[in-house]
Amino acid sequence: MMLFLRTLPGIRGHTITLGKIRFSSTLAFIEATRDGKVSIPSMSAIHAAQKLKNPITAIIIGSHAPGIAKQLQSSSTDLGLQEILVAEDATLNTYLPEVVTPLLQNVLGTVDKYTHFVMANSSIGKNIIPRLAAVLNYQAICDVTEILDATTFKRPIYAGNAIATIGSQQKLNMITVRPSSFSITKQVQKNMISPNIPIKQVQTSEVNDDIKWESDALLDNDKRPDLTSAKTVITGGVSLKDKEHFESLLDPLANTLNAAVGATRAAVDGGFCDNSLQIGQTGKIVAPDLYVAIGVSGAIQHLAGMKGSKVVVAINKDADAPIFKVADYGLQGDLFDIVPELTEKLQEMQS
Ligand SMILES: Cc1cc2nc3c(=O)[nH]c(=O)nc-3n(C[C@H](O)[C@H](O)[C@H](O)COP(=O)(O)OP(=O)(O)OC[C@H]3O[C@@H](n4cnc5c(N)ncnc54)[C@H](O)[C@@H]3O)c2cc1C
Structure with a gap:
């Protein structure tokens, strides 16, 4: 009016x-x-x-x-x-x-x-x-x-x-x-x-014929909680080595915690996962209740996407990794040992 x-x-x-x-x-x-x-x-x-x-x-x-x-x-x-x-x-x-x-x-x-x-x-x-x-x-x-x-x-x-x-x-x-x-x-x-x-x-407008949606493919991750609103996010870095390790280590942990999976840009660039999973300055912004960073160094561009998280858990073999500066809980050690053990313990607790 x-x-x-x-x-x-x-x-x-x-x-x-x-x-x-x-x-x-x-x-x-x-x-x-x-x-x-x-x-x-x-x-x-x-x-x-x-x-x-x-x-x-x-x-x-x-x-x-x-x-x-x-x-x-x-x-x-x-x-x-x-x-x-x-x-x-x-x-x-x-x-x-x-x-x-x-x-x-x-x-x-x-x-x-x-x-x-x-x-x-x-x-x-x-x-x-x-x-x-x-x-x-x-x-x-x-x-x-x-x-x-x-x-x-x-x-x-x-x-x-x-x-x-x-x-x-x-x-x-x-x-x-x-x-x-x-x-x-x-x-x-x-x-x-x-x-x-x-x-x-509302009256819809005439459709623009120049642009057409060709196809739609649902990623496995789309079946999980939405990354930007998930209460728990498990993020993997390039240290997971390849797509096979990324999935075989992170998926069971994410399934156990009903978490969304995220990734660093280095992991995305390495072809470990789809780029829709990238968290950071040029990726998604998340602020879950629990953020688990696995083999993530904590580069400033990555922190830009997750520093609003309420509780941050970092697993990294380097005690000087910057991620430990923003972490509430830190586990220093080899992720290839820690992650399977952690997943197993959590599954035992749930059964
Ligand atoms: C303009 C610009 C925008 C960017 N945007 C983003 C963005 O949106 N998101 C993003 O993530 N990055 C972004 N980056 C990239 C960013 O600078 C970092 O390169 C990237 O975040 C590093 O990813 P990473 O932690 O997986 O790898 P790295 O920095 O290589 O860190 C790997 C970590 O894993 C640890 N590690 C290695 N092996 C093991 C093991 N076996 N067990 C435990 N720990 C291990 C190492 O100690 C290290 O801390 C951007 C960069 C630029 C320049």
């Missing part, structure tokens, strides 16, 4: 426009999991949107959208949503930026309603936001870790070695938020604000 104030005659015959008062309003982008649930990073996006203290509209796209809208509507916690927009279209399931951008451009660009657009700094968010911000001609503010107020945000720079405080005077603030910084901890009682959230359909 928009209010117009009157235009006053100004000094020396000029006209001073006192301007328009726009009510603040946030559009939060919700990602679906493969089985049609709200992704955990998207719950963090909603949590971040709540901190902006504006009315929140959620937008959900793809064939799971109506089901997810119903889930949000009947959520046992009050998410502070005022409205849910649904674009049910299977071509949006892949979240290809070329396909999603025209739709979001339409919603954000044609209605002068939203002052904020929030999405998780997930692979999907990182893929979509640059294109969307470019077409709408705004500066995206990415990987926000703290919202001070509706126009002031904190985000890490220089691989997390400094924190920038960004003041924005943009008409539309397009932000991606780091999921681990906005985890939902407090359960708010339902029905405090909006018991019946209206669901509205």
Whole structure:
């Protein structure tokens, strides 16, 4: 909604426009999991949107959208949503930026309603936001870790070695938020604000034929907890020697602890695992309750992706390895002896 104030005659015959008062309003982008649930990073996006203290509209796209809208509507916690927009279209399931951008451009660009657009700094968010911000001609503010107020945000720079405080005077603030910084901890009682959230359909745009999603392959790791939101992460370094050792040592331990598996860039470059497992400055950011670093030196670029972890366990044969400086528990020794023994002991404890 928009209010117009009157235009006053100004000094020396000029006209001073006192301007328009726009009510603040946030559009939060919700990602679906493969089985049609709200992704955990998207719950963090909603949590971040709540901190902006504006009315929140959620937008959900793809064939799971109506089901997810119903889930949000009947959520046992009050998410502070005022409205849910649904674009049910299977071509949006892949979240290809070329396909999603025209739709979001339409919603954000044609209605002068939203002052904020929030999405998780997930692979999907990182893929979509640059294109969307470019077409709408705004500066995206990415990987926000703290919202001070509706126009002031904190985000890490220089691989997390400094924190920038960004003041924005943009008409539309397009932000991606780091999921681990906005985890939902407090359960708010339902029905405090909006018991019946209206669901509205959004017109989908014409599909861009130039870009086509060819195929989809599910990695074994995709069957495990999502790396960015897992409570336990087991990470292997290049010292695991090769793909066979990486899998034969880490998988049983990860299965025992119901953990996600991560890797250093050196391990990814060595072809031990898919690059979606990389943690660090140029990989994923994780902040689990328990992070187990196996044969990881603790290079600054790696620490940038995991130093928010609550408890860090490091296994390394070098007592001077930098990872021990951030570790709560350190095991100095050969990982090829320690890891099988640790896995066995944990399995014994569970049986
Ligand atoms: C621009 C840039 C971006 C980067 N981004 C990332 C990133 O996102 N993520 C990332 O991880 N890296 C990143 N890197 C690379 C980073 O600098 C390191 O090279 C990398 O993290 C090292 O991986 P590593 O710990 O597996 O290997 P190494 O540094 O070689 O460490 C191996 C460790 O294993 C120990 N070890 C060896 N054998 C055993 C054994 N048998 N038992 C126990 N311990 C053993 C060694 O003591 C050593 O500490 C980036 C680098 C640059 C320049």
